[in-house]
Amino acid sequence: MMYGRRQNLELNSCSLYRGNLKSSLDEDLHSGIDLPHSVAYTINGEPGDLCPCSKETTYRWMVEYGKTYLVRLVNAAVSVDLFFAVAQHNLTVVGTDAHYTKPINTSYIMISPGQTMDILLTTNQSLGHYYIAARQFWSQDAPATLFDSVNATMILQYKGNYTIPSSPIFPSNLPFYKDLRSAITFTNLFKSLANKDYPVNVPLNITTRMFITLSMGGIIFHNLTSTLEAKATSANNISWSNPTTDVLLAYYRNISGVYTTDFPDQPPSYFNFTGDDFPYTLTELGTKVKVLNYNEAVEMVFQSTNLVEGAGLHPMHLHGHSFYVVGSGPGIYDNVTDPKSFNLVDPVEVNTFGVPKEGWLAIRFVANNPGVWFWHCHLDRHMTWGMSSVFIVKNGDTTETSIRKPPPQLPQCEASFRLRLENIDGLDQGKENEPIFS
Numbered sequence: 172m173m174y175g176r177r178q179n180l181e182l183n184s185c186s187l188y189r190g191n192l193k194s195s196l197d198e199d200l201h202s203g204i205d206l207p208h209s210v211a212y213t214i215n216g217e218p219g220d221l222c223p224c225s226k227e228t229t230y231r232w233m234v235e236y237g238k239t240y241l242v243r244l245v246n247a248a249v250s251v252d253l254f255f256a257v258a259q260h261n262l263t264v265v266g267t268d269a270h271y272t273k274p275i276n277t278s279y280i281m282i283s284p285g286q287t288m289d290i291l292l293t294t295n296q297s298l299g300h301y302y303i304a305a306r307q308f309w310s311q312d313a314p315a316t317l318f319d320s321v322n323a324t325m326i327l328q329y330k331g332n333y334t335i336p337s338s339p340i341f342p343s344n345l346p347f348y349k350d351l352r353s354a355i356t357f358t359n360l361f362k363s364l365a366n367k368d369y370p371v372n373v374p375l376n377i378t379t380r381m382f383i384t385l386s387m388g389g390i391i392f393h394n395l396t397s398t399l400e401a402k403a404t405s406a407n408n409i410s411w412s413n414p415t416t417d418v419l420l421a422y423y424r425n426i427s428g429v430y431t432t433d434f435p436d437q438p439p440s441y442f443n444f445t446g447d448d449f450p451y452t453l454t455e456l457g458t459k460v461k462v463l464n465y466n467e468a469v470e471m472v473f474q475s476t477n478l479v480e481g482a483g484l485h486p487m488h489l490h491g492h493s494f495y496v497v498g499s500g501p502g503i504y505d506n507v508t509d510p511k512s513f514n515l516v517d518p519v520e521v522n523t524f525g526v527p528k529e530g531w532l533a534i535r536f537v538a539n540n541p542g543v544w545f546w547h548c549h550l551d552r553h554m555t556w557g558m559s560s561v562f563i564v565k566n567g568d569t570t571e572t573s574i575r576k577p578p579p580q581l582p583q584c585e586a587s588f589r590l591r592l593e594n595i596d597g598l599d600q601g602k603e604n605e606p607i608f609s
């Protein structure tokens with residue numbers, strides 16, 4: 172497909188917070204409550220016309236009639252999935268996370284934090300002004316009043332002589348905040364281009380299988396005089412705890428006591444993950460990593476649970492490796508029947524992809540990038556509460572397949588922040604958090 176290269180558009184969707192975000196974040200972590208919500212989303216730095224403060228400076232994109240433009244979109248709104256649409260214009264997604272996809276023709280998209288998409292847009296409508304708009308897709312059950320429901324807008328503006336409309340047209344096809352069906356319908360459309368020039372190399376002989384539950388929950392901290400239950404999230408019921416020495420240096424220099432290598436391949440128990448009976452609601456704090464041999468063929472199946480009625484979409488992100496999305500579905504993963512429906516022919520290759528609310532996602536990759544790699548839910552509030560862990564990928568047999576030395580200019584500084592749960596001064600002395608499963 173041919174498209175104009177000169178006036179393409181880079182769109183960066185972000186979140187705007189009121190006040191000092193760092194101090195309110197610290198405060199909320201300290202008291203164990205919900206983390207701050209943004210007051211607006213922005214497109215290329217501007218919330219747009221619907222926020223009075225932005226009316227004069229709304230981001231405008233001038234286009235010529237009859238061209239096809241490439242729009243490169245990134246969701247940098249750290250803690251929210253976003254719906255996105257252009258009034259009266261269709262979109263064609265042709266790539267995601269720097270991998271070509273089979274073209275997806277659609278009237279809207281849903282993009283998770285950290286995801287990137289390459290989208291073609293043809294300017295074939297009447298000369299005029301059209302809103303490009305984004306609003307949050309909220310997959311959890313909390314009412315809409317509890318999150319930032321401000322719509323971010325920018326204006327697509329045709330060049331030429333015509334009567335300027337009093338207001339641009341708003342996209343009628345932008346799904347509403349809780350439209351789970353639209354989110355899932357769109358997400359299920361992704362497939363790799365998978366042709367001779369861009370082949371698919373999905374691993375077929377899996378050597379490591381992991382089944383990982385993703386849950387909301389709580390964690391208890393004690394000191395001599397008080398007990399606090401703080402909000403937490405978990406993977407296999409472990410809430411990741413950032414160590415003060417980083418895992419990469421500890422691994423490289425063989426420093427003990429920083430992390431353990433017992434991140435579990437499965438949850439502590441199997442239950443009706445998507446039901447309403449909660450066998451446990453508390454998680455365990457840990458710095459547990461999973462060690463992979465070089466070239467290990469890994470399959471991870473993520474199961475979104477409804478613990479504490481917190482079911483939601485979790486955009487899972489892997490550092491250091493792209494992965495293939497080989498399967499996804501509603502409900503509880505069945506390890507006998509579900510693998511039969513895996514797409515091993517043209518699965519999309521990405522580095523972030525959503526685990527559906529009360530559903531599962533199966534991914535595969537080859538661990539061929541030696542080093543220490545964080546993986547986590549890309550909703551920052553979930554990551555901050557512990558829905559994350561680390562892979563250590565061991566060296567191969569050659570220098571080329573081995574981790575490089577730290578650069579000589581590596582700063583010798585302390586960790587720049589105290590993290591997450593350890594931030595709760597005075598309540599975590601001596602690691603008094605109770606192990607729930609021992």
Ligand SMILES: [Cu+2]
Pocket residue numbers: 484485486548549550553554558
């Ligand atoms: Cu999440």
